[in-house]
Amino acid sequence: MAQLLNYVDTALFALAPYVAMFTFFLVSIQRYRAQTFSFSSLSSQLLENKRHFWALVPFHYGILVVLAGHLVAFLIPRSILLWNSHPLRLYVLEISALAFGILSLVGLIAAVARRLSNSKVRKVTSPVDAVLYFLLLVQLASGVAIAILYPWGTSWFATSMTPYLWSLVKFSPDVTLMAAAPHLVKLHVFNAFVVIGLFPFTRLVHILVVPNPYLWRKPQVVRWYGLGARG
Amino acid sequence: MNVRAQIGTMFHLDKCIGCHTCSLACKNIWTDRRGTEYMWWNNVETKPGTGYPCQWEDQEKFRGGWEKHNGSIRLKSTGKARIVTNIFHNPHMPSMDDYYEPWTYDYQHLFNAPEGPDQPTARPISMVTGEHIDVESGPNWDDDLGGSPVYAEHDPNLAGLSEEQRRQLFSVEQLVFFYLPRICNHCLNPACVASCPSGALYKRGEDGIVLVDQKRCRAWRSCIAACPYKKVFFNWHTGKSEKCILCYPRLETGQAPACFHSCVGRIRYLGVLLYDAERIADAANLPTEQLIDAQREMILDPHDSHVIENALKNGISDAVIEAAQDSPVYKFVKVWKIALPPHIEFRTLPMLFYVPPMAPVMAQRRDGALDSVSDNLFHDIEQARVPLKFLANLLGAGQEGKVLYALRKQKAVRWYRRALTVGDVDLETARRMLRDADCTEHEAQAIYELTSLCTVEQRFVIPPMLREQAIESLKDPHEQKQNAGFGFLSGPRRGL
Ligand code: SF4
Ligand code: SF4
Numbered sequence: 091m092a093q094l095l096n097y098v099d100t101a102l103f104a105l106a107p108y109v110a111m112f113t114f115f116l117v118s119i120q121r122y123r124a125q126t127f128s129f130s131s132l133s134s135q136l137l138e139n140k141r142h143f144w145a146l147v148p149f150h151y152g153i154l155v156v157l158a159g160h161l162v163a164f165l166i167p168r169s170i171l172l173w174n175s176h177p178l179r180l181y182v183l184e185i186s187a188l189a190f191g192i193l194s195l196v197g198l199i200a201a202v203a204r205r206l207s208n209s210k211v212r213k214v215t216s217p218v219d220a221v222l223y224f225l226l227l228v229q230l231a232s233g234v235a236i237a238i239l240y241p242w243g244t245s246w247f248a249t250s251m252t253p254y255l256w257s258l259v260k261f262s263p264d265v266t267l268m269a270a271a272p273h274l275v276k277l278h279v280f281n282a283f284v285v286i287g288l289f290p291f292t293r294l295v296h297i298l299v300v301p302n303p304y305l306w307r308k309p310q311v312v313r314w315y316g317l318g319a320r321g
Numbered sequence: 322m323n324v325r326a327q328i329g330t331m332f333h334l335d336k337c338i339g340c341h342t343c344s345l346a347c348k349n350i351w352t353d354r355r356g357t358e359y360m361w362w363n364n365v366e367t368k369p370g371t372g373y374p375c376q377w378e379d380q381e382k383f384r385g386g387w388e389k390h391n392g393s394i395r396l397k398s399t400g401k402a403r404i405v406t407n408i409f410h411n412p413h414m415p416s417m418d419d420y421y422e423p424w425t426y427d428y429q430h431l432f433n434a435p436e437g438p439d440q441p442t443a444r445p446i447s448m449v450t451g452e453h454i455d456v457e458s459g460p461n462w463d464d465d466l467g468g469s470p471v472y473a474e475h476d477p478n479l480a481g482l483s484e485e486q487r488r489q490l491f492s493v494e495q496l497v498f499f500y501l502p503r504i505c506n507h508c509l510n511p512a513c514v515a516s517c518p519s520g521a522l523y524k525r526g527e528d529g530i531v532l533v534d535q536k537r538c539r540a541w542r543s544c545i546a547a548c549p550y551k552k553v554f555f556n557w558h559t560g561k562s563e564k565c566i567l568c569y570p571r572l573e574t575g576q577a578p579a580c581f582h583s584c585v586g587r588i589r590y591l592g593v594l595l596y597d598a599e600r601i602a603d604a605a606n607l608p609t610e611q612l613i614d615a616q617r618e619m620i621l622d623p624h625d626s627h628v629i630e631n632a633l634k635n636g637i638s639d640a641v642i643e644a645a646q647d648s649p650v651y652k653f654v655k656v657w658k659i660a661l662p663p664h665i666e667f668r669t670l671p672m673l674f675y676v677p678p679m680a681p682v683m684a685q686r687r688d689g690a691l692d693s694v695s696d697n698l699f700h701d702i703e704q705a706r707v708p709l710k711f712l713a714n715l716l717g718a719g720q721e722g723k724v725l726y727a728l729r730k731q732k733a734v735r736w737y738r739r740a741l742t743v744g745d746v747d748l749e750t751a752r753r754m755l756r757d758a759d760c761t762e763h764e765a766q767a768i769y770e771l772t773s774l775c776t777v778e779q780r781f782v783i784p785p786m787l788r789e790q791a792i793e794s795l796k797d798p799h800e801q802k803q804n805a806g807f808g809f810l811s812g813p814r815r816g817l
Binding site: 213301 | 410526527561
């Protein structure tokens with residue numbers, strides 16, 4: 091039995107991440123080349139304009155902060171631990187992480203409710219959207235649950251998750267770090283790989299085309315035949 | 322001087338009969354696809370009225386166009402810093418309710434209905450959801466002042482009119498309205514282009530047509546809110562913005578755009594305008610009262626040798642310069658100064674101009690017939706049923722002077738022609754009117770001819786675009802033989 095679980099853990103936490111990353115890169119590049127036209131998120135704001143605000147704004151702000159938090163803990167775990175060495179600072183970090191997690195979850199629930207209840211918006215919801223919304227709900231709900239049930243996640247992420255993730259990056263996955271984790275954490279991590287793997291098939295691709303050049307381009311764009319854009 | 326060519330357009334509002342033929346010509350060609358049903362790249366509004374989308378002129382609500390800010394101008398709705406907060410939810414974007422929910426009718430029911438005591442009916446079905454809907458508004462729901470208390474009385478151009486003027490506008494005995502056909506103005510300082518985070522919108526260098534690159538558009542929706550004329554639309558099916566393309570495939574083959582070609586009232590004119598692109602930024606930044614003059618200044622005289630020399634230097638071909646010299650739009654806008662840009666206070670420098678409508682010429686007069694020997698021959702313009710202030714809000718950036726000038730000239734031309742052909746007005750009075758209206762007899766004759774007797778070739782002076790040559794220099798057409806064209810065909814399919 092233990093042996094079997096071992097295999098499962100290996101499949102979920104040593105194999106799946108690579109499969110996910112592989113499809114992520116391969117399909118994203120392929121889709122960008124072959125289907126540039128659909129490389130965005132199909133906005134439904136035109137069809138419903140009010141609840142759109144209350145769903146999409148909290149969701150995006152929440153998720154951006156939470157993701158940034160994960161990234162920071164992954165990149166500079168020691169600074170996080172140092173910060174957390176002081177209880178008050180630990181509380182502040184924990185509470186704000188939880189707050190933004192809840193913010194994004196509430197936003198997502200509002201977005202799903204909007205999709206289900208507005209007949210026009212339902213019309214532009216594809217099966218892939220449904221799958222994605224389900225996965226995201228699992229992801230955010232498990233994340234918030236972890237933050238509540240297993241406190242001081244900001245610290246233990248730095249001590250046990252970060253080494254695991256780095257082991258993946260170094261192509262020598264250390265599954266033992268994950269094997270000891272609670273089931274909820276396992277679910278959260280594995281579901282993340284699923285989301286990454288499906289990323290290029292979903293509306294999430296809009297993240298890859300976030301329009302940074304806008305920040306430095308000139309306001310007016312003029313194109314000449316055969317010459318492309320010129321100021 | 323940086324000379325560029327622009328396909329300029331002009332609508333003579335005095336001739337528009339509000340038949341909507343233009344709108345239908347456009348719809349049949351361009352916007353009969355899924356996701357575009359609600360779009361009218363060309364629409365015709367009744368003025369006073371709230372238009373389409375409802376109250377588009379109210380920039381407190383929609384925040385379109387540019388505003389003065391610390392000595393320069395910035396977009397009202399978005400900007401480099403504000404894009405971060407606006408990108409998830411665009412706070413100023415109209416929703417479908419501001420346009421209308423497109424519908425068709427359940428015609429099949431007329432054939433399939435089971436036999437019964439009543440005639441079967443064809444109920445309206447939403448073209449978005451396919452469900453039965455109750456139709457509550459449409460693209461010109463207030464046509465010919467239908468539902469005035471709900472629509473016309475909320476026209477943003479009524480701002481600044483006195484109670485008396487408003488009452489006069491809507492009192493049953495002297496009810497008045499005119500039509501305002503609208504397409505994208507293919508502006509010189511387009512807010513839509515400036516707002517697009519992806520840089521998908523652009524102005525074509527050769528002819529100034531403003532287009533959306535469908536492959537680069539990523540549904541950020543900034544342009545929809547930024548265009549103060551609400552002439553960029555969101556295709557909810559493909560997730561792309563779409564707008565009037567001035568029928569460039571037709572123009573490139575020497576045909577007028579469909580709405581121009583089909584116009585029943587022959588109110589539409591099209592021709593090349595040469596302008597100085599260097600002056601765009603400065604002109605758009607001037608105080609509101611100077612905008613109309615500044616834009617006229619930017620439009621260059623195509624007969625001036627200095628201009629021609631610079632145009633040639635910029636690669637503008639002889640044929641295009643010739644077309645510019647022949648351009649009817651140039652005459653109306655720059656030489657005669659009777660065509661005005663709509664709402665230039667939005668600062669996009671629109672390149673579609675309107676000749677303000679005269680009709681009905683007569684104001685309410687107590688003793689019947691018009692007194693032609695009155696000292697003030699233009700009295701009826703100031704007392705016209707359409708208050709000058711209203712037209713000024715629409716076409717004069719709030720200043721009555723510009724509109725008055727255009728109306729006086731038009732009236733003088735009418736009287737001059739009346740003196741010549743009908744003869745019930747004496748020629749001397751007509752000449753005096755012309756002088757007062759800053760118009761020579763020669764000019765009056767020219768205005769009359771281009772307004773009333775114009776042929777298709779005079780209304781549409783389409784330059785040879787030489788697009789084929791441009792394409793040939795980069796692509797070998799023979800290579801594409803038996804292929805499906807130069808463009809791309811790719812459906813809106815998403816996901817797995
Ligand atoms: S009217 Fe001007 S701002 Fe609006 S879509 Fe056309 S070019 Fe852009
Ligand atoms: S076709 Fe011409 S006359 Fe008829 S509504 Fe359109 S612009 Fe006016």
